[in-house]
Amino acid sequence: MQKHDTIGLKSKLESDILLKVSRMKPVIKPTVPHRHAGYHELIYLSKGAGTHTIGAEKFDVVPNTGYYLGLSEVHCWDFSKIPDGYVILFKEEVLSQYPNAFNSLFQLTKTFEIGKNETQIFPLLETFHREYKNGSSLDLIAAHLNLLILTTLTLQSSSTQLDTTVIDQLANYKRLINKHFAEIQNVQEYADLMKISVRKLNTICKTTLNTNAREVIKERMLMEAKNSLTHTNNQVSEIAYALNFTDSSNFVKFFKQQTNLTPLEYRSKIKV
Template identity: 30%
Template sequence: MSSKIPIYAIETLKSYKNEGILVSEFGHYLSQNEQLLKPHKHTFYHLVFFTEGEGEQQIDFKKFDIKPGLIYFMIPGQVHHWNFSTKPSGYLINFARTYFSSLLLATDYLSRFHFFSGQPNAQVLALPPEIQQKITAIFEDILKEGLHEAPVNDDLVKILLLRVFIEIARFQATLEPFNKETYNHTLLANFMALIESNYTDLKLPKQYAALLYITPNHLNALCNDFLGVSAGSLIRDRVLLEAKRLLVNVDLRISEIADQLNFTDQSYFIKFFKKYEKMTPEKFRKSIIHGN
C-alpha cells in the first residue's frame, strides 16, 4: 500500500460514465478498476447491489459480509475496500455530489435517506426477494439508458435512481420505525449533523445539548432510546473514526494527527485511542498497512 490512501474522483475511474454519473455491471467495473480492492476513498456517492458473490468488505473500518441480495451505500470521504472469496456480480452506481442539483431544489435531499447517513450499520442492507426484483428492474432500465445510441436522458436516469432510493428507504423504514420524522428524530438528526461539523472542537455532550436547547440528560436519553448508545459514545466514535482515517496516511506523524483533532498533546491522544481501540495508534496503522 502506498503511503497515502488513494482518493478517487469519478472522472478517474474506467467504465461507462456520463456527466457526473458512472453506471456499470459490477463485475465489469471491478475488472477495469482492480486498484479498488485496496483501501481507498471516494469523492462521490457510491452504491453496489450484489446479485452474486461472497466475501467481506470494510466501510470505515467496520467489517460486513458480501452476499447476493445485499446492497450498500457510501458517502464521500469514507474508507472502503473489498475482499471476495467468490466471483462477484451485480450493479454499481457512482454519482457526484452535485449530480441531483439541476433536478432538485433541496441541496440536502440525500440526507433524508438513512442509508446515506455515513453510519456503516445503516448503510448495508440485506434485501428481501420482492425488493430485489423491483430494484433489479430499475437498475436494468438505468443501464439500458446508458447504452442507448441516442443521447442519454439524464433527468430520466436521475428519476430512476431516486426510485431506487425511495424503494430502499421504504424497506428500511420497516426495519427502523424510529426513522419517521418525529420531533425526537429531528433532534437526533440535528445532533448527528452538529457532531459532523464540530467533533474536533466540541467533545462533551453538554456542549451539544446547549446548541440544541435541551438538557444533557434529555440528549443522552434520546441517544439511548433510539440508538442504544450514549451521546458521549457518538461523539467519541466520530473522533476515533477520523483518527483512523488520518492514521492510514503514514506521512502524518502521530503528533500532527493529535493536533488536527485538537487534543492537548500527543500522549493524551495515544491514551484516548488505546483506551477505546485496545491498541496504540501506531499499532493500528501497522495493522491497516500490513492487513493484519
C-alpha cells in the same frame, strides 16, 4: 521531516452533477483506499466475490448485498470474481424535497442483505438506471432515489420505527459532528448549535442509537483515528494533532479506552 500522508479523495461526480447511476465495472483490479468528495454512495451487488473494506472493517463480498457509504467513509474493493450491480452517487441537494428519505439514511448500516428481496430491489434499480440514462428530469430521478432509499430501509426489518422528528434531529446531530468533530468535542456546543438542551440531545441518541451524545462524538473521532492508522503511515503524534488532542498521551489513552489497544498495537494488528 516526515511527509504527512493523506487518504486519497475521489470525486466521481462533477461539481455541477447532483446524481449518477451506473452499473458496476466488470473488473477485479483492487482499488486504493479513498474517501468520497461531497457525496453519498449506495451500492447494490447481484454478483461478485472478494472483500470490501469500509473504514477499519473488512466485509466478504457475496451476491445480493448492499452497502451505504456516507460522506466521510474510507473504502476499497478487492474482488476475486467480476462484480455486477448498481452504484448510485448523490449529493444531499438532490433529496431536498425528500427530507425523510435523506435523514433515514442514518438508520442504514454499512452493509445490508438484499437476500430474498432481490426481485423487489433489482427491477427498481434497472428502471432507475434506465430513466437516468434516458436523461429524465431531476425531479423524476430524485423521486426514484427517494423510492429506492425507502425500499432499502425495509430490508432492515429489525429496525425500529422511529418518530420522523427524532430521526431528523439525529441526522442533524450527525451532520454537525461530521463537519466539526476535530474542533468541537463538547456536547453542550452541539446542543447549542441545534438549539436544544443537552438532556434532549442525550434522549435523542438514547432513543435511536441506545447510547449518549458524548459517545456519538467519540465514535466519530475513533472512526477517523482508525482510518488514519489503517490507511496512512502518519505518526501517532500527527494523528493526535489532527484530531485536536492536547498531546499524544491523551490520544493514546482515548484510543485504548475505546479499543483495549494502543494505536500502534492496533496498526500492527490490522496490517498483519
